[in-house]
């Protein structure tokens with residue numbers, strides 16, 4: 001018995017970090033995917049094969065003793081083995097999303113992995129898969145807001161907040177150029193750094209959370225209207241808060257300035273400390289040209305409207 005599922009990567013358009021403290025975020029699923037295949041095996045092992053690492057191990061190992069990068073998939077397979085009493089599971093991962101770049105490789109892997117492994121046993125709803133995926137992601141990053149797995153599951157552009165999530169119907173003219181710093185980041189350590197900033201500057205941080213909530217509210221409307229110029233201004237405003245909480249660095253700063261100089265607006269996407277930035281455009285080539293001239297790889301991200309696809 002085999003089961004295959006695929007989930008898209010994502011970018012965070014607005015609200016990263018502040019979403020962890022309840023301000024909400026706007027995220028977009030992108031047209032790069034991870035596909036996971038799960039297979040029942042007779043051998044009493046959990047076998048994971050991926051381009052960024054492989055593992056063949058006994059079931060029942062404590063999660064903390066499993067290599068961080070493969071831990072969510074190990075957790076999903078181990079939990080399934082225990083509930084369904086089968087000897088072993090082999091999990092194969094094929095990815096179009098670079099790891100550690102803030103483009104959702106980890107959450108897409110958790111979502112596709114949860115769907116592939118659970119699909120060996122029964123049909124689960126998207127909400128059930130999402131629940132399994134967020135629990136798997138918590139094995140590597142316990143403070144996750146859950147926003148990333150939500151957009152990878154449902155696709156499209158979503159507003160995510162303490163009151164749940166809703167899809168946003170964005171205008172057709174939204175162009176997103178994603179540029180890579182080439183440096184990977186650890187979401188967990190950047191989030192811990194932000195926590196230290198918040199503890200040292202509670203009033204300043206709380207003010208930024210309030211301002212970020214206003215951005216999220218305004219951006220939803222601007223996306224629906226397709227107002228790229230105003231969206232760009234909001235991106236630049238959001239970027240100032242990300243700079244204030246210390247998640248940027250010299251390279252990211254330079255990239256954001258390049259993007260801002262050649263588009264409606266630009267900011268970091270994801271945790272920061274490395275990873276990617278994006279520029280908002282109305283489809284013209286200026287931002288992509290400027291990033292390339294600056295020596296940074298970039299691509300035009302298409303919006304994935306499907307989210308999780310289960311192939312069984």
Ligand code: PMV
Nearest residue numbers: 016017102144145187270271
């Ligand atoms: O892992 P990344 O780079 O997509 O960043 C996650 C987004 C944060 O807001 C920093 C954390 C979270 O769980 O929402």
